[in-house]
Structure formats: C-alpha cells, structure tokens
Amino acid sequence: MKKGFARRAIAATVALGMGMTLAACSGGGSGGGSGSSVQSGTYKGPKVTVTFWNGWTGGDQQTILTKLVSEFNSSHKNIVIKPVEMQWADISAKMPLAIKAGKGPDLTVAHGDDIATYAAQGLLVKSDAIVKELGYKASDFPPGLFEHGVYQGAQYGIPWSVTPLGLYVNKSVLQKAGISPTDIPADKTTYLNDLQKLKDKGIQGEWVDGYVFTGTFEFESLLWQYGGDLFNKDVSKATFNSPAGVQALTWMVDLVKKGYSPAKVAQDGNINALIAGKTAFNWNGIWQTSNTALLKDQWTAAPVPQIGTQKGVWSSSTDWAFVNNKGQDKNKTQAAAAFVEWMENHSTVWAGGGELPAANKTRNSSSLAAQYPNLKPFLSELDYAHFETTAPGIPNAEATITVAVNNAILGKQSPKDALDQQAAKADQLLAQNKQQYGG
Structure with missing residues (x-):
C-alpha cells in the first residue's frame, strides 16, 4: 500500500468495518x-x-x-x-x-x-x-x-x-498462456482475450479487490472511461451511481463471476499475487515501480487498458x-x-x-x-488523468465509494444497489460538509 494515501484508506476501512458515520471533518x-x-x-x-x-x-x-x-x-x-x-x-x-x-x-x-x-x-x-x-x-x-x-x-x-495508475504485467505468466510479453493489451477486446487465454491455462489473470488499494482506483478509472464522474460540478451530489458507474462496477464484478479473478482478494493480495507469479495483470499506482520485490526482468508496466468509450485513469x-x-x-x-x-x-x-x-x-x-x-508508460497517461475532487471535507464522501465497491465485489449487493446506497450516504455527507465549511 502506498503510505501517502493512508488517510483515505483509514477512512474507507472505518466505513467498511463500522458503518459510515455522518459526521463531517x-x-x-x-x-x-x-x-x-x-x-x-x-x-x-x-x-x-x-x-x-x-x-x-x-x-x-x-x-x-x-x-x-x-x-x-x-x-x-x-x-x-x-x-x-x-x-x-x-x-x-x-x-x-x-x-x-x-x-x-x-x-x-x-x-x-x-x-x-x-x-x-x-x-x-x-x-x-x-x-x-x-x-x-x-x-x-x-x-x-x-x-x-x-x-x-x-x-x-x-x-x-x-x-497515476498503470497496468503492471508479469511477463513470465503471460508466456505460460502463450501470450507474447511484448503484446500488452490496450483495449477491452484484447484484454478479455488475454484473460480467457490465461483462464484456459488455469490462471486467474487479474485479481480484483474491494479496497482503496486498488479496487477503488480501478473503479474510478473505469467510471471516467465510461463517461461518468464521481460528483456533480459543485460537489453537492454524488454521481458515481450513474449508468457509467454501474457499467464500471459491473465490469469488475464480472471478472470475478467469469473466473478471471478469485473472490475475496485480500488487501494488497493482487500485487502480491503478481510478484508471486500467480496472476498476470494488476492495476496499481506508479509507486510500485520502486517496489524491490518486483524482479527486474519479470515485469513491465503499461497504460491502463481502455475498457470504456474513452481514455481515463485515476491519479x-x-x-x-x-x-x-x-x-x-x-x-x-x-x-x-x-x-x-x-x-x-x-x-x-x-x-x-x-x-x-x-x-x-x-x-x-x-x-x-x-x-x-x-x-x-505513466507519462503518456497524464493527458487524460483525473485528479482528486476539490471540496472541503471530501475524504469522508470519497470513502463511501470504497464501501460500494467492496459490497459489490464480495457479492453482498448488486453493483447498482451498492452504488445507489452509498451515493445516498455520500449526499448526506456532502450536505453536512457544505453546512460546516460554507461551500
């Protein structure tokens, strides 16, 4: 986990473990x-x-x-x-x-x-x-x-x-499935084809989790790729439960349903699986480039694939x-x-x-x-990267996104129900933030 984002991770962990409180910062x-x-x-x-x-x-x-x-x-x-x-x-x-x-x-x-x-x-x-x-x-x-x-x-x-987030690739795992390590998938069709080839060899190609690192960041990237956004322009209402949001979270849930990902992946389980040669792909932050556990000749990185209708990536x-x-x-x-x-x-x-x-x-x-x-690979992503929402007290509303992602990935709720429920909680938090900070 990247220590720099501990504040957001703590907020999301509290929300997951204790239920989302409605107290502003x-x-x-x-x-x-x-x-x-x-x-x-x-x-x-x-x-x-x-x-x-x-x-x-x-x-x-x-x-x-x-x-x-x-x-x-x-x-x-x-x-x-x-x-x-x-x-x-x-x-x-x-x-x-x-x-x-x-x-x-x-x-x-x-x-x-x-x-x-x-x-x-x-x-x-x-x-x-x-x-x-x-x-x-x-x-x-x-x-x-x-x-x-x-x-x-x-x-x-x-x-x-x-x-920014990027796609980390274990080249040796790709080779086991007969995939050239130089042909990194850049679009939905190619990515799905590679995941199926990996599955045919008994390899679950991308391990999806429901935590801030990196499930939330992957969801947000996909949301933007499908043309959605986290909040409206004046940050008074959550919009991550839009049709674009449902598409994004459904994509992630389907990776589990189709057997491309195991269920109930632990925190940091995906990057650990990549390092151990158990999976081929991991959506993770640029900070992993300094991870000494990634063997020099074993891995490479690429821009995240375009799954939706446009390019987009969290940063x-x-x-x-x-x-x-x-x-x-x-x-x-x-x-x-x-x-x-x-x-x-x-x-x-x-x-x-x-x-x-x-x-x-x-x-x-x-x-x-x-x-x-x-x-x-990360340099090329910045032209279409999306950065954090700017609004007083926003981390508490951001934490509801992780709750939604977690509930859907674990099969507790459908993607739409999970997003709708947490968007309603986010709206309450945003209203309290407005009242406390004045806009």
Missing part, C-alpha cells in the same frame, strides 16, 4: 491568510528556520527528500529547512490546534483532496501572490491539476507530484501549501517559497521514489526518461 473557520510576496524565488532577509511538515516517513522518498534538503541548506546560508516527517493522517489531525497556537509548520505538503479542507479551516496562506511572483501558471502542469489547488477563487496549492497529486500560523513570520513564508521553487527545479530525482514531478518542464525532460525508463 473536524475544524472550522473561513478563509486563510492574505498571502506574502516573494521575488522570483529569492530570499534576502534575515536567517530563518523553516519548519516543513510532510508524510514521507520512509523508503526512497524519505531518502531523496533528506538529500534534497541537505543540498538546499548547504547552498542557502540564510535559510534552514527543517523537515518533520509524520503520517499523513497525523498532519491533518495536528495542524489545526498547532496553527491556532502559532506552533504549526511554515510549509506543508498535502494531497489534492485535502487542500480545500485546509483552506476552509483557515490553515493556509492564500498563495496567489507567491504563485505570480514565482511565475507558475496552469499550463506548467498536467491538464486540470493547477485548478485543484483553488478554493473560493484563491490559489492555495502549488503542484509537486502526480501518481493522485501532492501540493505545496504555505501555512497560516497565528503570528506567521512573513520572512519564513518567503523563505519557504524560495525552497518550493528550488525543489520544483530539482525534482527530477523525485521520480526515483515512485512519483512523477508535476512540473511539465521537469517531467518531460529527456534526463528523467533516461534515468527512469520504467516511468515512460
């Missing part, structure tokens, strides 16, 4: 700080220490971050970046009280579906002026991503990384956000902005931790492709 307040100006990423003020909260607690990402921070600190005599690692869920829980007391970080990183919540709680500085001075604009990032950092007309996030993102502490030191905010620009300009190595740099100029550079050839 804690916090309150309206609006954020007024913003601070910087001059093209430079900082010439007094020496400051910038505290930076993030959820990269281990593995390659933490190692890469430590090296980048050390390099930045050694080249900036008047700025000291002090990273503080903690679980993503702990950041959400601890920031409101810490910021109210003036003891929060000066800079943080948030997932795309957390930005609006933090902004509505008054935890973040409006960063329009910073963005303008640094020269960032929507066209510097994948389509639709920059706008996800906007809340009530103000910019609060600067994109840092993106993590998450992370954004830099400037924190609105009580009595926030503007010098620290300016220094934090200088650090953000420096990091964006040195983000090629971030791909080594299983995330793509959000900045187009870095991500599309020849050096990144040369250093990390396994990432090439």
Whole structure:
C-alpha cells in the first residue's frame, strides 16, 4: 500500500468495518491568510528556520527528500529547512490546534483532496501572490491539476507530484498462456482475450479487490472511461451511481463471476499475487515501480487498458501549501517559497521514489526518461488523468465509494444497489460538509 494515501484508506476501512458515520471533518473557520510576496524565488532577509511538515516517513522518498534538503541548506546560508516527517493522517489531525497556537509548520505538503479542507479551516496562506511572483501558471502542469489547488477563487496549492495508475504485467505468466510479453493489451477486446487465454491455462489473470488499494482506483478509472464522474460540478451530489458507474462496477464484478479473478482478494493480495507469479495483470499506482520485490526482468508496466468509450485513469497529486500560523513570520513564508521553487527545479530525482514531478518542464525532460525508463508508460497517461475532487471535507464522501465497491465485489449487493446506497450516504455527507465549511 502506498503510505501517502493512508488517510483515505483509514477512512474507507472505518466505513467498511463500522458503518459510515455522518459526521463531517473536524475544524472550522473561513478563509486563510492574505498571502506574502516573494521575488522570483529569492530570499534576502534575515536567517530563518523553516519548519516543513510532510508524510514521507520512509523508503526512497524519505531518502531523496533528506538529500534534497541537505543540498538546499548547504547552498542557502540564510535559510534552514527543517523537515518533520509524520503520517499523513497525523498532519491533518495536528495542524489545526498547532496553527491556532502559532506552533504549526511554515510549509506543508498535502494531497489534492485535502487542500480545500485546509483552506476552509483557515490553515493556509492564500498563495496567489507567491504563485505570480514565482511565475507558475496552469499550463506548467498536467491538464486540470493547477485548478485543484483553488478554493473560493484563491490559489492555495502549488503542484509537486502526480501518481497515476498503470497496468503492471508479469511477463513470465503471460508466456505460460502463450501470450507474447511484448503484446500488452490496450483495449477491452484484447484484454478479455488475454484473460480467457490465461483462464484456459488455469490462471486467474487479474485479481480484483474491494479496497482503496486498488479496487477503488480501478473503479474510478473505469467510471471516467465510461463517461461518468464521481460528483456533480459543485460537489453537492454524488454521481458515481450513474449508468457509467454501474457499467464500471459491473465490469469488475464480472471478472470475478467469469473466473478471471478469485473472490475475496485480500488487501494488497493482487500485487502480491503478481510478484508471486500467480496472476498476470494488476492495476496499481506508479509507486510500485520502486517496489524491490518486483524482479527486474519479470515485469513491465503499461497504460491502463481502455475498457470504456474513452481514455481515463485515476491519479493522485501532492501540493505545496504555505501555512497560516497565528503570528506567521512573513520572512519564513518567503523563505519557504524560495525552497518550493528550488525543489520544483530539482525534482527530477523525485521520480526515483515512485512519483512523477508535476512540473511539465521537469517531467518531460529527456534526463528523467533516461534515468527512469520504467516511468515512460505513466507519462503518456497524464493527458487524460483525473485528479482528486476539490471540496472541503471530501475524504469522508470519497470513502463511501470504497464501501460500494467492496459490497459489490464480495457479492453482498448488486453493483447498482451498492452504488445507489452509498451515493445516498455520500449526499448526506456532502450536505453536512457544505453546512460546516460554507461551500
């Protein structure tokens, strides 16, 4: 499981195990700080220490971050970046009280579906002026991503990384079924043909689960492929139970019914089966490219196949956000902005931790492709990727999607009944979020 999404996974697990509660996220307040100006990423003020909260607690990402921070600190005599690692869920829980007391970080990183919540709680500085001075604009990032950092007309996030889903393939398993490992399925017909060939050899070709990782992300990708969406435009109503949603979830359930997938796949059972040579395909995130258990010559990755009427794939993102502490030191905010620009300009190595740099100029550079050839299939998906919904408190409504997927995959409900029931619960949560946060 990708640790970066622990907050959403925890919410979904609670919903699955205890029933969906109708309480909105804690916090309150309206609006954020007024913003601070910087001059093209430079900082010439007094020496400051910038505290930076993030959820990269281990593995390659933490190692890469430590090296980048050390390099930045050694080249900036008047700025000291002090990273503080903690679980993503702990950041959400601890920031409101810490910021109210003036003891929060000066800079943080948030997932795309957390930005609006933090902004509505008054935890973040409006960063329009910073963005303008640094020269960032929507066209510097994948389509639709920059706008996800906007809340009530103000910019609060600067994109840092993106993590699309892809199709992981065990080449040796394909060969057992007489399928060329170079002929990776890209459409519905070819994918079904391969699954049938695998079944004929006694191999269940794709293990479908009902968890956030990766059943929910696969369902959402299929929903968009069939022309649907998760919520309506103003995020006041769930729409994942549309005919497109029913088609998407029915596709997944049918994989189990037809014997292409076993029933009751455990959390992470699908990626473990791929590694063990028990299955051929796994829809999973780009972070698995750094999974050392995947033998180098055994696997490859490709864009997810187009099952529906159009291309579509789920992707998450992370954004830099400037924190609105009580009595926030503007010098620290300016220094934090200088650090953000420096990091964006040195983000090629971030791909080594299983995330793509959000900045187009870095991500599309020849050096990144040369250093990390396994990432090439994911690069091509970003033109049609869909990122997290932007609305205060949205993670609680997102969790209902996993409940629906789980209930249908386990055969507890039909796809339509499962989606309808959870969409109704999501509507209640969305209404409570509107009441709490004001839109």
